[in-house]
Amino acid sequence: MTAHDVVVRLRAAGCVWAEEEAALLAAATSDPAGLEALVDRRVGGEPLETVLGWVEFLGRRLVVAPGVFVPRRRTELLARTALREVADRTGRTGRPVVVEMCAGVGPVAASLDDRVDLHVADLSEVALRCARTNAPTAEAHLGHLFDALPDRLRGRIDVLAANAPYVPTDRIADMPPEARDHEPRAALDGGADGVDLHRRIASAAPQWLAAGGVLLIETSPGQAALTTGAMAAAGLTTTVGTDPDVGGCVAVGRLSPAAGEQA
Known part of the structure; x- marks a missing residue:
């Protein structure tokens, strides 16, 4: 040929x-x-x-391997935001604890180094095998959202980053066949308005974040208000970061030190 x-x-x-x-x-x-x-x-x-x-x-x-969610370039903003948060904590609060939830092949974790106590969590063993290669210093946890995490991390996470599914269910049929037919539906389907998992992650995050810890969730500009609304409802102070060059949008929810001490 x-x-x-x-x-x-x-x-x-x-x-x-x-x-x-x-x-x-x-x-x-x-x-x-x-x-x-x-x-x-x-x-x-x-x-x-x-x-x-x-x-x-x-x-x-x-x-990456067949059957996993392939990281998009827009997720580089999530990784860069996590890197900045880690840099702010390194040397100030000891060795930061960082968790990439809904990690897939671990693009955020792969961007970090051994100066952090690093964890990746996902439902897919295939994806976690890739994540173990991409982020060899990370401890991998198989399971759904916070159920995957060991209880010893409760109240200790400095940076929790998640690229949870946020495609509305009725929009999956409109996705390119490469995604629709070859990536796990569980990695795409975010429920009726696309932010079901964002709400679940945000509502439980304060129990797992350390004092002053931060939750980072990739979202879209059109869904950002829903994502930050879920964070605010959980008691987090919110902002939104965007990067038009890569099409990235990240909702940031920060737990106050006082709230973290009480959690």
């Missing part, structure tokens, strides 16, 4: 960046039969990232 053949097949399958994808697929294997197998998977609708086995995130390659 020539490079031209690959481009033609990808373009016929609707791949907008056929030339770029063809180059990446060709670089992934030196075996002609292997290349044909990769092209077959891509033409069949599988996300390019899981075909390649990696996704670029904040300048590094993260391992």
Whole structure:
């Protein structure tokens, strides 16, 4: 199969960046039969990232596998926000405790280093296997939301970051087939208005955050008021950060030191 053949097949399958994808697929294997197998998977609708086995995130390659949620570039804002929060605490409050909830392959955790007590939690064992590779210093916890976390973290988390599903249920059918057909529905479906899990995370967060701890939830500009509303209802002081360059939007909820001491 020539490079031209690959481009033609990808373009016929609707791949907008056929030339770029063809180059990446060709670089992934030196075996002609292997290349044909990769092209077959891509033409069949599988996300390019899981075909390649990696996704670029904040300048590094993260391992991904078929059946996981592929980190989007907009989540770089969530990771950068977590990094800033950790930097504010490092050296001031000891070794910060950081949890990435609904972690998937652990893009936020992978952006941190061993100066933090790092944890990742997710429902998917496949995703957690990737997260263990991407963030080898993190302790991995399998389970749903806070049920996944050991009780020893209660009241000790300095930074809790979550990219919980926030696609409204009736909008999933409108998503690109790469996401709709190849990523877990549990990683996409946020309920009727898309923020069901945001509400659940926000309502329980004060029990798990340390004094002055912060909850970071990726959301969308159109849903930000609902996400911060859930945080405010839980007693958190809220702000919203955006980055139009990557399309990112992060709701920030901060627990007051007094509230943390009482929790």
